[in-house]
Every structure is written in C-alpha cells, then in structure tokens.
Amino acid sequence: xxxxxxxxxxxxxxxxxxxxxxxxxxxxxxxxxxxxxxxxxxxxxxxxxxxxxxxxxxxxxxxxxxxxxxxxxxxxxxxxxxxxxxxxxxxxxxxxxxxxxxxxxxxxxxxxxxxxxxxxxxxxxxxxxxxxxxxxxxxxxxxxxxxxxxxxxxxxxxxxxxxxxxxxxxxxxxxxxxxxxxxxxxxxxxxxxxxxxxxxxxxxxxxxxxxxx
Amino acid sequence: xxxxxxxxxxxxxxxxxxxxxxxxxxxxxxxxxxxxxxxxxxxxxxxxxxxxxxxxxxxxxxxxxxxxxxxxxxxxxxxxxxxxxxxxxxxxxxxxxxxxxxxxxxxxxxxxxxxxxxxxxxxxxxxxxxxxxxxxxxxxxxxxxxxxxxxxxxxxxxxxxxxxxxxxxxxxxxxxxxxxxxxxxxxxxxxxxxxxxxxxxxxxxxxxxxxxxxxxxxxxxxxxxxxxxxxxxxxxxxxxxxxxxxxxxxxxxxxxxxxxxxxxxxxxxxxxxxxxxxxxxxxxxxxxxxxxxxxxxxxxxxxxxxxxxxxxxxxxxxxxxxxxxxxxxxxxxxxxxxxxxxxxxxxxxxxxxxxxxxxxxxxxxxxxxxxxxxxxxxxxxxxxxxxxxxxxxxxxxxxxxxxxxxxxxxxxxxxxxxxxxxxxxxxxxxxxxxxxxxxxxxxxxxxxxxxxxxxxxxxxxxxxxxxxxxxxxxxxxxxxxxxxxxxxxxxxxxxxxxxxxxxxxxxxxxxxxxxxxxxxxxxxxxxxxxxxxxxxxxxxxxxxxxxxxxxxxxxxxxxxxxxxxxxxxxxxxxxxxxxxxxxxxxxxxxxxxxxxxxxxxxxxxxxxxxxxx
Numbered sequence: 136x137x138x139x140x141x142x143x144x145x146x147x148x149x150x151x152x153x154x155x156x157x158x159x160x161x162x163x164x165x166x167x168x169x170x171x172x173x174x175x176x177x178x179x180x181x182x183x184x185x186x187x188x189x190x191x192x193x194x195x196x197x198x199x200x201x202x203x204x205x206x207x208x209x210x211x212x213x214x215x216x217x218x219x220x221x222x223x224x225x226x227x228x229x230x231x232x233x234x235x236x237x238x239x240x241x242x243x244x245x246x247x248x249x250x251x252x253x254x255x256x257x258x259x260x261x262x263x264x265x266x267x268x269x270x271x272x273x274x275x276x277x278x279x280x281x282x283x284x285x286x287x288x289x290x291x292x293x294x295x296x297x298x299x300x301x302x303x304x305x306x307x308x309x310x311x312x313x314x315x316x317x318x319x320x321x322x323x324x325x326x327x328x329x330x331x332x333x334x335x336x337x338x339x340x341x342x343x344x345x346x347x348x
Numbered sequence: 349x350x351x352x353x354x355x356x357x358x359x360x361x362x363x364x365x366x367x368x369x370x371x372x373x374x375x376x377x378x379x380x381x382x383x384x385x386x387x388x389x390x391x392x393x394x395x396x397x398x399x400x401x402x403x404x405x406x407x408x409x410x411x412x413x414x415x416x417x418x419x420x421x422x423x424x425x426x427x428x429x430x431x432x433x434x435x436x437x438x439x440x441x442x443x444x445x446x447x448x449x450x451x452x453x454x455x456x457x458x459x460x461x462x463x464x465x466x467x468x469x470x471x472x473x474x475x476x477x478x479x480x481x482x483x484x485x486x487x488x489x490x491x492x493x494x495x496x497x498x499x500x501x502x503x504x505x506x507x508x509x510x511x512x513x514x515x516x517x518x519x520x521x522x523x524x525x526x527x528x529x530x531x532x533x534x535x536x537x538x539x540x541x542x543x544x545x546x547x548x549x550x551x552x553x554x555x556x557x558x559x560x561x562x563x564x565x566x567x568x569x570x571x572x573x574x575x576x577x578x579x580x581x582x583x584x585x586x587x588x589x590x591x592x593x594x595x596x597x598x599x600x601x602x603x604x605x606x607x608x609x610x611x612x613x614x615x616x617x618x619x620x621x622x623x624x625x626x627x628x629x630x631x632x633x634x635x636x637x638x639x640x641x642x643x644x645x646x647x648x649x650x651x652x653x654x655x656x657x658x659x660x661x662x663x664x665x666x667x668x669x670x671x672x673x674x675x676x677x678x679x680x681x682x683x684x685x686x687x688x689x690x691x692x693x694x695x696x697x698x699x700x701x702x703x704x705x706x707x708x709x710x711x712x713x714x715x716x717x718x719x720x721x722x723x724x725x726x727x728x729x730x731x732x733x734x735x736x737x738x739x740x741x742x743x744x745x746x747x748x749x750x751x752x753x754x755x756x757x758x759x760x761x762x763x764x765x766x767x768x769x770x771x772x773x774x775x776x777x778x779x780x781x782x783x784x785x786x787x788x789x790x791x792x793x794x795x796x797x798x799x800x801x802x803x804x805x806x807x808x809x810x811x812x813x814x815x816x817x818x819x820x821x822x823x824x825x826x827x828x829x830x831x832x833x834x835x836x837x838x839x840x841x842x843x844x845x846x847x848x849x850x851x852x853x854x855x856x857x858x859x860x861x862x863x864x865x866x867x868x869x870x871x872x873x874x875x876x877x878x879x880x881x882x883x884x885x886x887x888x889x890x891x892x893x894x895x896x897x898x899x900x901x902x903x904x905x906x907x908x909x910x911x912x913x914x915x916x917x918x919x920x921x922x923x924x925x926x927x928x929x930x931x932x933x934x935x936x937x938x939x940x941x942x943x944x945x946x947x948x949x950x951x952x953x954x955x956x957x958x959x960x961x
Contacts, residue, residue: 164573164574183859184571184575184857184860185567185574186569186570204874204875208567208862208866208867209860210857211859272820
C-alpha cells in the first residue's frame with residue numbers, strides 16, 4: 136500500500152469505525168481506533184464519548200507517544216494511553232483497534248480460551264491472551280496492555296473488550312473481525328458439544344510450533 | 349470577540365455613575381470568566397480592611413463564556429463579594445434564566461459598588477440602563493417583588509432580587525431569581541441589601557456571538573448518549589437532586605439532629621422517591637438543560653393543602669429543613685422553603701441555625717423565654733416556621749441567629765460553640781464529612797468556608813474515576829492519606845467549571861471542555877491551560893482570604909466533626925481528629941505550593957503569573 140497523507144489516514148480511521156459500528160463490534164459508546172503514518176511519532180485517534188457511528192475526520196485528535204494532545208478539539212479516547220504504549224513498544228504497528236466484540240469478550244468472561252478452531256483462527260490471531268481487569272482509561276490498564284502486546288496481534292481485555300493491532304488499519308480490522316468470527320464459531324460449537332473437534336495436528340504443525348496455540 | 353460580550357457594567361450606587369469597562373483578551377485567558385473574573389476584580393479592588401457592608405465592598409454578578417451558548421446547562425451565574433458570614437471570600441451560584449438575559453443585554457457581568465441612600469433597583473434593558481426607585485418594593489418578599497416588577501414593565505424581564513432578610517442584613521440572606529432559584533450561600537443578599545439594592549432587572553435581546561455554533565451543535569448531538577448516561581445525571585433527571593438522598597444516607601452522609609444522630613427511622617419519609625411520588629407535579633429545567641432537575645411541587649393535603657412551589661426543595665433543603673431538624677414532614681419542608689424564598693434566606697444556613705437553637709434548647713442553654721415563648725423541640729413544625737420568620741424579621745432569638753451560627757454561638761456561649769456547625773463562619777452543607785473524610789478536608793480548606801460544591805471530592809470517594817484529570821484510583825472514604833493532591837486537582841477543575849460557567853450536574857468530561865471553549869470563543873486552549881487557570885483562580889481567592897486574615901488556624905472543622913463519632917449509621921463511628929486533619933492539610937498545602945501556614949508561596953504565585961496582580 137502506498138504511503139498516504141494524514142488526511143487520507145483520518146478518513147480511513149472514520150471508515151474503519153463505521154464498518155466496525157455497522158458490524159456491531161464497536162457500539163455507540165464503546166470502542167476506539169487509532170492509526171499513524173509508518174514511523175511517525177504521533178498518531179490520530181478517535182474521540183471519547185462521541186457517538187461512534189458518525190465520526191468525521193475533523194473529530195479526530197492527534198496525540199504523541201506520551202498521550203499528549205497535539206491537535207484537535209475533542210476529548211481524545213480515554214484509552215489513548217494504551218494506544219500510545221503499543222506504538223511505543225511495537226514499531227511494526229501503525230494501527231490499533233479497541234473494539235467491544237461481544238462474543239470474544241463473553242468467552243473470556245466464561246473463562247474459555249480462544250481455540251484454533253479454524254485455520255484463520257490460528258494463522259491470523261496467533262495466541263490470544265486475556266489481559267486481567269484494570270479500570271478503563273487508567274495508566275494501570277495501559278501498563279498491562281504494554282506487558283502483553285509483545286508478539287501479539289490480538290488481546291482480550293477482561294470485562295472490557297478486545298484489541299487488534301496491525302501494520303495498517305485494514306490489518307487491525309481483519310484481526311478484530313476474525314477474532315469475533317472464531318469466537319462465534321466456538322460459542323456455537325460449545326452450545327451443542329463439549330469437546331471441540333480441532334484441526335488435525337498434521338495440518339497445523341508449523342503454526343502450532345511457531346505460535347504455541 | 350466570541351463567547352464573551354467583552355464588556356462589564358459598573359454601577360456606583362453612591363454617585364449614580366454607570367460606566368462600561370472593557371475586558372482584554374489576556375485577562376480572559378488567565379481568568380476565563382465567571383468566578384475567575386469576579387475573583388480578579390474583587391482581589392484588585394476590595395481592600396482587606398473593608399467590612400462586607402462597607403460601600404466599598406463590591407458585589408460582582410458574572411456570567412461565563414459558555415453562558416447562553418448552544419452548550420447545555422449554561423444558564424447559571426455567580427455572584428461574589430466579601431462575605432458577611434466569613435469576613436472573607438464569598439460566592440454564590442444560581443441557575444435559571446437570568447444569567448443568559450444578562451449576557452444578551454450585552455454584558456458579561458455587573459459590578460455594583462457604593463451605597464444608595466434610598467432603596468433602588470437596577471434596570472438593564474439592553475443599552476437603556478437606569479437606577480430606579482424601589483421604595484415601594486422595600487419590605488416585600490422575593491417572589492412578590494419579582495411579580496410586581498414584571499407587572500410594572502412592558503416586555504419580558506428577568507429579575508434577581510433580595511427579600512426582607514437581605515434588607516435587614518441577615519448574614520446568610522440569599523438572592524432569588526426566576527421565581528425561586530437561589531444564589532444562597534455566603535450572604536450575598538445581605539451585601540446587596542447593604543447597598544440598598546433591591547433587584548437587578550434585565551431584558552437582553554442581543555445575539556451571543558459564538559465562533560462555530562454549527563460545529564458545537566454537531567458535536568453535542570453526538571456526545572449526548574454519553575453525557576446523559578452519567579449516573580448522577582440520570583438520577584437527577586429522574587428524581588432531581590433528592591434522588592441521591594437514600595444513597596447518601598447509607599453512607600452516613602445525611603446530617604440528622606444537628607449532625608448528632610447516625611440513624612433515623614423516618615428518613616424514608618423525606619426521600620427522593622417519597623417526595624417525587626407525593627409532592628412533585630412536574631419537572632422543570634433551567635435554560636437549555638436536558639436534565640431538568642427542578643421539581644414543581646404542590647401539597648395536596650393537610651394544613652398547607654394547595655401550597656405550590658415552582659422551584660421545590662432540592663436535596664440540600666430537604667435535609668437542612670428536614671432531617672437536620674428531625675422534621676419528617678414534606679409539607680412543612682415545602683412551606684419552610686417557601687418562607688426562605690420569600691424572605692430571601694439561604695435554606696442551608698437557616699436549617700443549621702435552627703438546628704443549633706434546638707440543640708441549645710435541648711441542652712437547656714436557652715429556654716422558652718429566650719426563644720420567644722417557643723419550646724424548641726426537634727421536628728416541631730410550628731417552631732421551624734416561626735424561627736424562619738423570626739430570622740427574616742430579625743426578631744427575638746431570630747435576631748441572634750440572623751448573624752449566622754458562628755456569631756450566634758459566640759454570643760450565647762456556654763459551650764454552644766462545640767455544636768455550632770460551620771467552617772470560617774459559613775454553615776455546614778448537608779454532607780457529613782465523617783462519611784467522606786475528603787469532604788472534611790474540602791470543608792476545612794474551601795475559600796468560602798464549609799463548601800460542598802468546590803471539588804465534590806466525595807465522588808472520587810464513591811468510586812468515580814476522572815481519568816482526564818489523572819485521577820485513576822478510587823479513594824477510600826475513611827482514609828486520611830492521599831487526599832490532598834486529588835482535592836487540589838478537583839478544586840482546580842471546579843474553578844474552571846464555575847468560570848466557564850457550566851452546571852456540575854452535566855456529565856461532560858473535562859477532556860471535552862477545551863474543544864467546546866475553543867469553538868465558542870475562538871481562543872485555542874488545552875486542558876492543561878484550563879487547569880492552570882483553575883489553579884490560578886483558586887490561589888487568588890486564597891490570597892484574598894489571607895489578606896483578610898485567614899490562615900491555617902481557620903482551615904478547621906467543627907468540634908463535633910473532630911471529636912464525636914456517631915453511633916449507628918454509615919459513618920461507622922468515624923470522626924476526623926485534629927491530628928488527621930493536620931495530616932490532610934500538610935499534604936494539601938504541599939500539593940498547592942503553600943507554606944505551612946497555608947499561604948501561597950511566592951514561587952507559586954510566580955508560576956501562575958499572579959505576582960503582578
């Protein structure tokens with residue numbers, strides 16, 4: 136993908152938000168998206184508390200890696216600190232999505248680990264860890280996310296939602312979307328059966344050894 | 349200039365001179381408006397040796413840059429002066445419609461100085477400004493005064509006025525506007541009375557200039573789902589402020605029997621649920637408010653059947669004239685509220701003074717003879733109503749109580765000082781700090797005396813996180829340590845809210861304010877700059893107090909709070925000992941950059957750009 140301008144990036148953030156909203160992964164009040172131009176030390180993030188289904192580019196806020204606002208009028212997402220910490224720790228990451236995936240979050244509440252029930256689940260998600268509870272918007276939550284984000288593409292936040300990261304917005308969107316797809320399949324399977332028929336070991340050897348899923 | 353009208357009206361009642369002052373942008377950047385601008389004016393112009401009733405005392409009515417704009421809950425004003433209760437900083441706030449009218453007349457505020465020889469009222473009809481004779485209105489109640497003034501003028505006017513209590517310089521006289529909204533605290537009505545100013549009457553037709561009102565409306569439309577989901581906003585919308593009464597009671601926060609009782613079986617009889625079910629007929633709102641916490645009430649049965657109040661009792665009134673006096677009759681509370689509104693009396697201070705008198709009587713410090721033949725029994729409806737009248741008329745015991753509970757206890761003596769519930773002379777509001785020790789520090793330190801609104805730290809002690817202000821952790825409500833810095837932060841924020849001016853009941857998070865301010869005024873501002881302005885305003889008020897003689901010795905709490913735990917109830921016997929208070933004060937002073945006597949250090953003043961002030 137060619138490097139775009141900041142204006143394109145902001146438009147893309149809003150498009151991502153709308154798609155996630157339409158899919159029910161981001162709710163009217165819950166969830167946030169950020170992205171940066173590759174290598175940039177600042178990122179654009181969605182505002183807090185503004186109805187998520189109708190965001191426009193001029194609603195976005197620019198923040199630096201210390202979570203300080205450098206541009207924009209609105210209140211930045213309260214989760215700006217964990218977005219910042221992810222960009223700090225992961226130079227490969229240029230987009231962070233925090234969505235409120237109902238089924239993935241629900242499985243974590245029930246103490247059920249995301250399993251590699253499809254090839255995508257294993258390939259796209261790698262191992263999905265659950266971050267223990269910390270109050271939303273706090274430095275404590277940001278620290279916990281920072282501790283779990285190394286080597287991860289997706290995380291589940293206990294009693295809260297999920298995080299997906301990517302080298303661009305589409306990748307991060309694919310992560311949170313796949314996570315919900317897999318979680319839904321797993322939920323349906325659990326409704327009818329206790330033991331999940333996982334993909335045969337011989338078909339998963341490489342992935343399993345690499346990702347330890 | 350946007351957001352501001354850029355002009356302040358200055359009226360000298362001694363000479364009759366009326367002039368218009370311009371406000372420069374630099375001053376607005378530093379003090380925002382509202383209480384901040386009022387603090388700057390009073391700090392600069394009111395010398396410490398002036399008594400509150402000196403003609404040289406200033407009475408400053410102020411709106412803020414958000415007043416009357418599309419931002420909701422901005423129909424409020426602040427009125428400030430040197431307070432006759434505390435002989436130091438005084439301020440009171442009120443909602444309604446009057447503030448917007450003042451701004452639409454073309455002025456951000458009105459500064460009243462001097463003293464008229466005869467009763468007058470100030471009439472602001474856009475550019476037509478007059479000081480009119482008010483002899484016919486002198487002696488009349490507030491609601492009646494408003495009605496008479498409106499009848500005598502053609503056009504839609506808004507009225508803020510005093511009643512007989514203000515005229516008689518009752519130390520806790522209020523200013524009443526819009527048929528029963530009250531700027532209650534600190535005796536601002538008495539300062540108005542001392543100037544022989546009966547009312548400020550306004551009609552304004554100007555547009556309030558807003559930099560980008562379309563954008564503001566567009567943003568507001570989309571943040572409503574969040575701000576209306578704020579828990580206290582929901583409760584206030586459903587029940588009014590009384591909706592929190594039972595929840596506060598469970599914490600032991602609701603004062604009963606002059607702060608001497610921990611449990612009261614009758615509390616349900618005055619709860620928000622009972623009040624709304626039995627007395628409330630409809631909901632009303634201040635200008636541009638989606639919450640509508642006012643309650644229109646009517647008494648349907650009993651001796652006061654047919655009694656109506658357009659602005660029914662709020663939480664503070666329900667408790668100050670209810671549980672504090674062991675009065676469980678809502679009809680009596682409503683009647684007492686009406687009397688306070690007519691006389692122009694702060695319901696909180698009135699309740700505390702009556703509770704004090706009842707306890708004096710119970711302890712046989714005073715008897716029937718001292719009390720105009722009344723047996724001052726707890727909960728007695730007749731006693732409550734007669735004492736309100738006596739205070740408003742300054743008759744008998746009422747004349748002593750009219751000085752406020754501090755001076756009344758000094759006059760009565762015999763140990764009554766120990767249960768005179770005030771800080772710096774301002775009567776305690778209806779939140780018992782033994783339920784939330786942070787509130788104890790807040791009462792002890794607040795510039796206007798015992799103030800429940802400047803900080804509202806109890807919200808953090810109830811578990812509210814204010815992540816925008818970097819308050820991430822819940823504070824334990826009985827803990828002593830760790831409260832100083834948090835209190836300073838929330839106080840600074842509240843100075844911002846009172847300067848902008850926006851109602852604290854609206855749950856707009858701090859992070860949205862710089863944007864709303866910037867889009868209103870066109871002055872780019874960050875949250876950090878706003879918080880520093882709040883800190884500046886807090887410090888200038890403190891320095892005014894220091895010049896009036898306030899030091900660490902005054903940052904204290906009533907004896908009862910420091911030495912007496914309550915048996916039963918949600919406080920679990922907690923009290924805030926002098927040692928505990930000292931720990932909190934030390935932490936607080938350090939967080940503020942004040943010395944050990946509570947005086948802002950030079951470097952603090954310098955950092956805040958106040959040295960030249």
